[in-house]
Amino acid sequence: MTDFADVQGNILRGYRMPRVRYLILEVADRSAARRWLAASTSGRGGGVPQITPGHWGANKPDTCFNIGLTYEGLRALGTPGSSLAMFPNEFIEGMNARALKLGDVGRSAPQTWPAPFNEPARIHLIATIYATEVEQLDDVQRRALADGKAWRLLGTREGCSFPDDIVHFGYRDNIMQPRFEGVHDPQRHADGQPRAPLGTVLLGHPTNLEGLMWRVPQPEALGRNGTFNAFRVLKQDVAGFEKYLDQAASDLLKHPQVDEVLPPGAEVKICQVLSIAPPSRHGALREVVAANLCGRWRDGTPLALSADTPDPKVDQAKFDYDGNSRCPYGAHIRRCNPRGGQIVQRVANNSRRLVRRGVPYGPPYNGTQPGDKSRPEPERGLLGNFIGASLGAQFEAMSCDWLNLGLQDPRITRSNDPITGTNDPDTSWFDLPLKSGSTIRLRGLPEFVSTRGGAYTFLPSLSAIRYLGSL
């Protein structure tokens, strides 16, 4: 039995609050930090913000507050060496040291990350505040740091969601999340995929890996019901993405097989559903390319269900990949979750699933304004959390094998994910499937997403927070 009140909130179910602020903290005084942790689970309001559990009963709080600890943070709090040694290697090493595995090279290399991510050993705790208004974020932050002793604030990051779950690049996101055995989430309905065992996301519970369980760092109170998070600051080059769509659409217009990509007249429906005015073949082809790169039209319609036009009537969550699917093997969502489709690592099909909690940062992109050329574009992107019981077997394996090496299918091996991969325009390619079974190869994809920081954290259970507070 899982005690949902023991699991931190936003893991098994999302909060769906529009504003999120991350406080990146260093232990300033070990005893004060332990007292702060104890107070954060004491149930007494007013002072230190209370950790929001996964089960909040009938009264959803106005603001939520959660924490993640890095390995250095656990050490700084004085966690016994015997417990520390039981944490998995990738967590002990930390995100910066795992750069090659994650494709954090070139512009994404940790050596280029701004403060505070350039000093990973100082990042001990990442506290996250969720709210509707900025004033609420400010208030919780003030209370979190009020004692002035426990923590040193190294930096903050802040994001705010856009209407209808749209993210930069213009896609609808947050459609798919794993559904867990024994967890009822009213926002998620049956999607035809097997429910993930709780051990996919919580330590101490069965996984779907043939009887294997991830090691629970001891004592039980520390490890059980905890999980791991890859927090990523992912900068998105929205202008570059739109420019690429322009270029690819212009190239396709001249391609002898363009009518197979976009049958004559099909542009009318595409432009109508996606509100592109005036309708044009170029405008529709941009959307066809965007849809293929992701595996979904920008309104969320999966290509697996409707490859020729976006269709507001389909169930966006319920579909699978079979031999006839017109979703490209290399599309972002097919790489991340091959569902029931055939892949090389067949046993891995449903074992790498991740809980994703993300929020955009930076202003929405409204196109390049005429006369604005001299003004640099503000930075924008995604503050992403990729949560699972094993960073190595889930987040890292997905990032390395599937997103960046394409090992799941020989037809895409040696190509990178078209949206988030470490692409180089000189070598990158992406195959656009045609109805006839042949493909058109798109080339010249640049790196649209680059990493600007991040950390691996352990999201302890409430029991674990009490345990750490009592050390």
Ligand code: HEM
């Ligand atoms: C800025 C970078 C990224 C953008 C813009 C992006 C965008 C998207 C979009 C639009 C979807 C479709 C919505 C949905 O199915 O819920 C999606 C799905 C998904 N993405 Fe990403 N993504 C990014 C980075 C990543 C990374 C780094 C990972 C993992 C390492 C990842 C893993 C996933 C997964 C697992 C899904 C769900 C696929 C499914 O279950 O069908 N994404 N992403």
